[in-house]
Amino acid sequence: MDTLTIKELQSRNEIIEAFPVMKQLRTHLDENTYLEIVIAAQENDRYKMFALLDGGEIVAVTGLKPMITLSSGRFIWICDLVTDTTIRSKGYGEKLLTYVHEWAKENNYESVSLSSGLQRTDAHRFYEDKMKYAKTSYVFKTTLK
Structure with a gap:
């Protein structure tokens, strides 16, 4: 890890x-859609x-957004965090x-927050045990048609 x-x-x-x-995290995206979304978000x-x-x-990628809300003040929201599955741990x-x-x-910024899919139990262990994150809320979502 001396070449990091x-x-x-x-x-x-x-990008x-x-x-x-x-793509290992956001499996639903093709390259063109991914590029379009990243550029628009930037x-x-x-x-x-x-x-x-x-x-x-x-070997690892993160996407984040600086945010300010009444509940959290000035914070960073981690939208994406993924390490290549072939070289984790x-x-x-x-x-x-x-x-x-x-x-x-x-x-x-005062804090860093993220959400993690319910099925990602290994990631949850990483955030809680290794990185000392606390569960503070549930994230709810609805799809609009």
């Missing part, structure tokens, strides 16, 4: 390079993507999430 770097993904090419890893919603690279290869997720915590502090 973290960089913000801003160009179309950088596309992260797709194979992000332009309209302050969405940022960061990648953890090991030896120049993307090597500390990559912890390294990238710790980077997000540091970035949030440097930019005067």
